[in-house]
Amino acid sequence: MARYGKEHKQETRRRIIEVAGRRFKRDGIDGSGIATLMADAGLTNGAFYAHFGSKEELVATTVAEQLRAQSASFSAQAPDRGAGLEQLVRAYLSAEHRDNLEDGCPSAALLDEIGRCTDATKRAFTDGVLVVIDDLAARLAPDDPESARTKALSVFAMMVGTLQLSRALADRRLADDILEQGIQNALALLGARPQR
Amino acid sequence: MARYGKEHKQETRRRIIEVAGRRFKRDGIDGSGIATLMADAGLTNGAFYAHFGSKEELVATTVAEQLRAQSASFSAQAPDRGAGLEQLVRAYLSAEHRDNLEDGCPSAALLDEIGRCTDATKRAFTDGVLVVIDDLAARLAPDDPESARTKALSVFAMMVGTLQLSRALADRRLADDILEQGIQNALALLGARPQR
DNA sequence: TGTACATCAGTGAACGCGCGTTCACTGATGTAC
DNA sequence: TGTACATCAGTGAACGCGCGTTCACTGATGTAC
Numbered sequence: 001m002a003r004y005g006k007e008h009k010q011e012t013r014r015r016i017i018e019v020a021g022r023r024f025k026r027d028g029i030d031g032s033g034i035a036t037l038m039a040d041a042g043l044t045n046g047a048f049y050a051h052f053g054s055k056e057e058l059v060a061t062t063v064a065e066q067l068r069a070q071s072a073s074f075s076a077q078a079p080d081r082g083a084g085l086e087q088l089v090r091a092y093l094s095a096e097h098r099d100n101l102e103d104g105c106p107s108a109a110l111l112d113e114i115g116r117c118t119d120a121t122k123r124a125f126t127d128g129v130l131v132v133i134d135d136l137a138a139r140l141a142p143d144d145p146e147s148a149r150t151k152a153l154s155v156f157a158m159m160v161g162t163l164q165l166s167r168a169l170a171d172r173r174l175a176d177d178i179l180e181q182g183i184q185n186a187l188a189l190l191g192a193r194p195q196r
Numbered sequence: 197m198a199r200y201g202k203e204h205k206q207e208t209r210r211r212i213i214e215v216a217g218r219r220f221k222r223d224g225i226d227g228s229g230i231a232t233l234m235a236d237a238g239l240t241n242g243a244f245y246a247h248f249g250s251k252e253e254l255v256a257t258t259v260a261e262q263l264r265a266q267s268a269s270f271s272a273q274a275p276d277r278g279a280g281l282e283q284l285v286r287a288y289l290s291a292e293h294r295d296n297l298e299d300g301c302p303s304a305a306l307l308d309e310i311g312r313c314t315d316a317t318k319r320a321f322t323d324g325v326l327v328v329i330d331d332l333a334a335r336l337a338p339d340d341p342e343s344a345r346t347k348a349l350s351v352f353a354m355m356v357g358t359l360q361l362s363r364a365l366a367d368r369r370l371a372d373d374i375l376e377q378g379i380q381n382a383l384a385l386l387g388a389r390p391q392r
Numbered sequence: 393t394g395t396a397c398a399t400c401a402g403t404g405a406a407c408g409c410g411c412g413t414t415c416a417c418t419g420a421t422g423t424a425c
Numbered sequence: 426t427g428t429a430c431a432t433c434a435g436t437g438a439a440c441g442c443g444c445g446t447t448c449a450c451t452g453a454t455g456t457a458c
Contacts, residue, residue, distance in 0.1 A: 026312075027312065028224075028226055028308075028309060028312055030224055030226035030227050031226050031312070107361075108308065109308055110308060111308060111357070111360040111361065111364055112224075112304065112305055112306060112307060112308050112309065112360050112363075112364075113224060113308065113309070114364040115360060115363035115364040116222075116223065116224055116227070119366055122364055122365065122366040123366040125364050125365070125366070126364075126365045126366040126367055126370070129361075129364075129365075150373050150374060150376075150377040151377060151381070153361065153373075153374045153377065154354070154358060154374060154377045154378050154380075154381045155381075156357075156361075157354060157357035157358040157360070157361045157374065157378065158350070158353060158354035158357055158358075158381075159357070160357040160360070160361070161307070161352075161353035161354055161355070161356040161357025161358070161360070162350060162353040162354075162357070164307040164308050164311060164353070164356070164357070165303075165307065165325075165349065165352075165353045165356070167308075167311035168307055168308075168310040168311040168318055168321050168322075168325075169318065169321070169322045169325075170315060170318040170319040170321070170322040171322055174322070177346050177349075178346060178349045178350060178353065180346075181346040181347060181349065181350045182350050182353065184350075185347070185350045185351075185354075185385060188385070189381060189384070189385065
């Protein structure tokens with residue numbers, strides 16, 4: 001039944017991490033059981049512990065991988081590292097992104113749960129999100145990305161909060177409105193030069 | 197053992213909602229069991245269903261109550277309805293607020309989980325958060341609060357995202373920095389007149 | 393004032409279920425001779 | 426080339442536990458006469 005070899009095992013591991021990313025984002029971390037996760041990956045629950053020491057270890061690994069993938073997706077969407085911000089903002093604050101949790105931003109789907117996780121998971125998040133932030137900072141100020149870091153972080157926080165809010169509102173019209181307003185305000189913030 | 201009368205029962209109900217608010221914000225909705233919640237309120241699990249039809253009903257009720265309390269707290273902190281925004285922003289994006297989940301903003305603690313809740317809970321959230329937003333809008337543009345609504349919503353989203361991010365970062369210095377940067381950017385956004 | 397009865401908030405055990413985790417086992421693959 | 430053995434990815438049943446929910450019961454309080 002089981003195929004043999006290091007390569008195969010690593011591919012299985014990748015598959016678990018990938019389905020975990022989708023499940024976590026859709027149902028939450030607490031809302032996703034290991035048996036379900038493993039069934040998604042075409043395996044049974046027992047196999048899990050050949051790949052990860054605990055659920056929390058999978059969470060940390062998955063958070064890291066999700067942020068890596070998001071960074072790669074930003075680069076693919078807007079390959080010019082010194083630009084493309086408006087395009088990224090519009091794609092991020094779109095109804096499509098809001099309505100597609102599984103393929104969406106891990107921060108928007110999981111940020112408050114990550115705040116309640118172990119230090120190891122928070123560290124994985126911190127490292128991963130800084131790569132995303134630094135990508136944004138480089139687009140914001142190609143000649144001095146270092147100084148733009150906290151500003152990029154703040155704009156990112158705004159986009160995350162806006163998407164979460166849009167998902168939590170029961171009024172569709174209002175949910176669409178705040179995405180649009182979020183785009184306007186993000187672009188205004190990005191356009192303004194630092195004021196201190 | 198049990199005291200008798202409508203008044204007493206309603207007081208117990210209030211107590212359950214209050215401890216649920218604190219627990220949910222600290223451990224998440226999925227992370228808080230009914231038996232624990234009831235023990236917090238000094239009762240046993242069985243009594244729960246004399247007060248609520250289901251856990252989800254408690255969630256919707258608690259979300260509504262939390263937002264009502266937040267609105268009241270804003271009014272108490274800055275009684276002049278046409279002003280006080282800077283004060284509110286500074287209190288919101290403070291290290292004290294970040295480090296005190298239980299007494300803090302329900303949106304920052306629960307927003308992504310609310311996005312995964314039933315429609316009834318989302319509706320309770322929508323109604324409640326609009327009161328908070330309208331309070332902010334009235335402070336932002338006392339003479340035309342209606343037009344300031346989406347802008348207030350967007351600023352609120354930014355504050356929520358920033359607080360969540362600050363809580364999820366493993367690096368204390370960085371977490372403090374983005375609070376400070378969030379204050380600067382929120383004030384800049386609020387100071388600017390609408391640009392369309 | 394005293395007794396009998398009705399009310400009902402809360403108790404606590406039990407329900408079936410899914411959780412994270414463990415482990416003896418299977419059986420396909422690879423290696424040795 | 427064929428056989429015997431080692432490796433090990435994955436299976437599936439079981440562990441103790443907490444989940445949301447139900448319900449027969451308790452006993453303090455209030456009402457009627």
